[in-house]
Amino acid sequence: MNIRICTPVIGDTLGHFLENLEKTQEISNMVELRTDFIKNLQKKDLDIIRAKTSVPAILTCRDQKEGGYFEGAEEERIKILQCAIGMFEYVDIELSTMKRHEFGRSDKTRLIISYHNFEMTPTYWDMQKIIHDINMHMPDIIKIAMMIQKDHEVTKIYRLLTNKPHTEDRIVIGMGELGKITRILGPLLGSYLTYASTEWGESAPGQISYTEMNNLYESMSF
DSSP states (O other), X not given: OOOOEEEEEOOSSHHHHHHHHHHHHTTOSOEEEEGGGSTTOOTTHHHHHHHHOOSOEEEEXXXXXXXXXXXXXXXXXXXXXXXXBTTBSEEEEEHHHHHHOOOOOOTTOEEEEEEEESSOOOOHHHHHHHHHHHHTTOOSEEEEEXXXXXXXXXHHHHHHHHTSOTTOEEEEEEESGGGHHHXXXXXXXXXXXXXXXXXXXXXXXXXXEHHHHHHHHHHTTO
């Protein structure tokens, strides 16, 4: 089984970001480029980041309302996301952003449309409604990330994976301490990928280190 472990890259300046990118690529074969962490991010910076990226990458410029750190104007964030389409293998755009803006498409980029809830886990049927809303925007991959507050909520994630159409790619993740198990088991149940962290960059609550996760999968012979 080929398990994709995606490792976020963060940094508050372009230089710091590129340093972390270089270190992360030495251990991980897939990265998430959290460009919203970069202060005063400019559209031209994407060319530099692209040139320094040597593994498959998900470019993200997260809205503050969904756990992001972008401090510029919304129109600048949208320009960055639009420019990234066609440059990077994947671009992750929030459902709430897709509802407000239109984006061009490219055969070179798979579009991830994502929903994040940092407070709670919605009901299973509410999540099905969210997935329906995401599908209205024609994603290549659906991403659902939610905060796990109680043990039994983990089963909702498993249902979202085991009940999905075979032709549909989904990333489903539980955040927080109780959600850690979903980061490990998700790919075994059909999640397109999972996320791990490095000692120099955790971007979401409950992430497990890349080394720990990779060693765990190797011990399972995956």
